[in-house]
């Protein structure tokens with residue numbers, strides 16, 4: 001029987017959901033008899049391929065998060081939102097009560113970083129289950 005292909009990603013999350021997953025310890029050996037990991041922090045594969053299941057940790061805080069989630073939606077038959085951040089925005093969404101620009105200026109009083117390599121921040125941190 002073919003193994004299920006599973007991809008995982010942490011968007012605006014803390015990797016705690018991935019750490020909880022790793023808490024299954026040696027049972028991961030039983031699991032990999034049934035599944036094969038694609039893109040995941042566990043494999044360090046950087047692009048998502050055709051998968052049966054995509055596990056999404058974290059919400060959407062920047063343009064890169066949106067791009068990665070779209071790639072997961074395009075390549076995974078089933079997406080599963082894992083944890084409070086993916087489901088309702090979680091801790092990163094606490095910033096939603098404040099306007100973005102003054103918030104950044106208070107965090108970076110010496111100047112807000114504007115390197116073009118940095119992903120564009122969204123005005124609001126959103127849950128990954130939206131749309």
Ligand code: SF4
Pocket residue numbers: 012013014015016017018057058082083084085086090091
């Ligand atoms: S729900 Fe969010 S804060 Fe909690 S462990 Fe997962 S990523 Fe981290």
